[in-house]
Amino acid sequence: MVKFIAPSLTIVFLTLAAVKAQSPIVIANFPPPNAIPPTNSTEVQAWIKELGDLSGAPNIPLRSGAPPECANPPAEDECNWTCQQCPADDITACSAPNTWGLTFDDGPSTATPTLLDYLKTNKLSATFFVIGSNVINNPDTVKREITEGHHLASHTWSHNALTTLTNEQIVAEMKWTEKAVMDATGLRMKYMRPPYGDINNRVRFVLKKMGYIPVDWTGDAFDTNDWKMPGVTEDQAVTRFTKSLDDYVASDKAKGFYCLEHDLNAGTVALAQKLIPLGLTRKINIASVAQCEKDAEPYQAGSTAPMPTVSGVPPPSKTSGPGGNSTDSPTSGAITAAPNAAGLMSVAVAAMAVAGAALV
Ligand SMILES: *[C@@H]1O[C@H](CO)[C@@H](O)[C@H](O)[C@H]1NC(C)=O
Numbered sequence: 212m213v214k215f216i217a218p219s220l221t222i223v224f225l226t227l228a229a230v231k232a233q234s235p236i237v238i239a240n241f242p243p244p245n246a247i248p249p250t251n252s253t254e255v256q257a258w259i260k261e262l263g264d265l266s267g268a269p270n271i272p273l274r275s276g277a278p279p280e281c282a283n284p285p286a287e288d289e290c291n292w293t294c295q296q297c298p299a300d301d302i303t304a305c306s307a308p309n310t311w312g313l314t315f316d317d318g319p320s321t322a323t324p325t326l327l328d329y330l331k332t333n334k335l336s337a338t339f340f341v342i343g344s345n346v347i348n349n350p351d352t353v354k355r356e357i358t359e360g361h362h363l364a365s366h367t368w369s370h371n372a373l374t375t376l377t378n379e380q381i382v383a384e385m386k387w388t389e390k391a392v393m394d395a396t397g398l399r400m401k402y403m404r405p406p407y408g409d410i411n412n413r414v415r416f417v418l419k420k421m422g423y424i425p426v427d428w429t430g431d432a433f434d435t436n437d438w439k440m441p442g443v444t445e446d447q448a449v450t451r452f453t454k455s456l457d458d459y460v461a462s463d464k465a466k467g468f469y470c471l472e473h474d475l476n477a478g479t480v481a482l483a484q485k486l487i488p489l490g491l492t493r494k495i496n497i498a499s500v501a502q503c504e505k506d507a508e509p510y511q512a513g514s515t516a517p518m519p520t521v522s523g524v525p526p527p528s529k530t531s532g533p534g535g536n537s538t539d540s541p542t543s544g545a546i547t548a549a550p551n552a553a554g555l556m557s558v559a560v561a562a563m564a565v566a567g568a569a570l571v
């Protein structure tokens with residue numbers, strides 16, 4: 212008996228080890244960066260099949276332009292955010308009162324580590340809406356973001372306007388980015404921000420099929436305009452955002468806000484270090500999307516790494532943060548296995564019990 216069970220135990224534990232391990236990123240296994248991934252690859256075809264029927268998506272014509280222009284009348288039930296300011300059920304404001312939902316789009320870039328140093332010194336946690344094409348070139352930066360208590364969310368593979376893409380192209384954009392972050396961190400993202408804020412009911416339908424929750428920003432006042440630099444100077448951006456913060460402080464502050472900000476280059480990262488103190492001196496709390504929404508599970512089922520802990524307050528920067536110390540002894544890694552791995556474990560144990568019973 213024991214002879215038979217021992218090998219199967221070994222297989223079970225090898226399987227769990229495989230679930231726990233993250234696959235190193237092999238750039239050649241991903242589509243070309245900064246372009247819409249082909250939809251006829253085996254990977255994308257498998258993802259589309261897995262999602263099932265996309266034909267229920269609202270039949271709204273594909274838009275054109277990058278970003279799309281607001282020239283034509285909208286289709287019925289289009290509800291686009293960029294042009295109609297129609298958010299449907301997108302998240303558009305941080306749910307916590309008096310709170311700045313700190314978000315950075317378009318990274319990771321070579322400027323990101325400087326921003327991470329600053330956030331660590333100031334014990335702040337942010338959400339990074341990452342671009343898949345950048346993730347595969349900077350996997351260590353996304354790992355660091357998790358280790359230091361930040362929250363990862365998707366900003367697509369190539370930063371194309373989603374209302375201009377087919378349903379299948381949207382799947383390809385999201386799933387390749389999801390895979391890049393999974394390979395780097397073991398976490399399957401749950402929140403996303405549409406590039407240019409460009410989203411309508413067709414795009415929402417496809418995103419929801421994949422389990423994604425769109426997060427827009429809280430209107431034009433909270434667009435830091437960092438992406439317009441150097442056309443907009445740093446001083447102009449600071450002046451504009453100062454007014455937005457003052458207006459916010461004068462409001463009832465019942466809800467927080469989400470900003471539009473980028474870890475794109477040294478300029479935007481330098482601006483971030485001027486804007487954040489303006490919030491802090493006004494006693495506005497600063498938080499990630501996971502913290503704003505008090506979401507204890509800010510990643511989707513299917514993650515292979517443990518779910519990072521999200522508290523109402525940013526984690527202390529001194530410790531390694533929610534991700535835990537990844538250089539812990541190997542046994543502790545196994546013990547703190549993700550709920551998913553734990554679930555698999557009980558399935559495996561149950562399967563063994565059945566197998567055992569059969570053998571007996
Ligand atoms: C996908 O389509 C492109 C362009 O039509 C073609 O060149 C390529 O060979 C196709 N790839 C697969 C895997 O079918």
Ligand SMILES: *[C@@H]1O[C@H](CO)[C@@H](O)[C@H](O)[C@H]1NC(C)=O
Nearest residue numbers: 279281282283285291294374
């Ligand atoms: C959004 O709606 C506007 C009308 O308010 C329309 O002109 C525009 O084409 C739509 N844009 C997209 C990207 O769907």
Ligand SMILES: *[C@@H]1O[C@H](CO)[C@@H](O)[C@H](O)[C@H]1NC(C)=O
Nearest residue numbers: 529530531536537538539540
């Ligand atoms: C993680 O823990 C190990 C062992 O306690 C320690 O040597 C290492 O410095 C820690 N690393 C970090 C990043 O805290």
